[in-house]
Amino acid sequence: MLSSYKTIKGYGEDMLTIKKSRFISYAQPVETEEAAISFIESIQKKHWDATHNCYAYQIGPHDEIQRSNDDGEPSGTAGKPILEVIKKEGLKNVAIVVTRYFGGIMLGSGGLVRAYGQAATAGLRAAGIVTRSRFQSFAVKIDYTWLGKLENELLQQGYFIVNTEYTDLVCLTVLVPANETEHFRTLVTNATHGQASLQEGEVVYATIQDGKVIS
Structure with missing residues (x-):
């Protein structure tokens, strides 16, 4: 599995007007080809009257x-430039649709390549480019007497407590960088004198911004 990868934060859209043609760009994170196709079809349905709905993922x-896909534009002037923008940014799991409403002025092949590339870039900027890193999640169960000390230890070490449940014990859900799991286990064991229960959860990808987990 990758230790990290670049993608987009979420859905984004933007519009450019180039020589009276409107280019509306839509960007969406997608995990599967089925999700990409569903997203593309939703834009095609929304803009059923557009001159072109070109896309790449x-x-x-x-x-x-x-x-x-060029969707009727001259071969290589729409879909490929959109895909090249995704590749140039080094993004994974991204779909972009650029809808065009023709404004009556021909752009020529070079003009179309530039226009679709600019529109795709605008859509990505609206969505927001982020880096997602791989974490191992842990469930840590402790007695209430250890809570303050362990929270301080974890935060000082740069680990992320994403959930806290209070029952007869306290259960912390903690995200740990995938290459630091042994260090994490040792830290928790030492901080609680071996009184903590640790259970590995899922491996997840998350985005960290300003020291917080945002996705």
């Missing part, structure tokens, strides 16, 4: 799935 840890 790139999916997989090693960019195994790459697709693009």
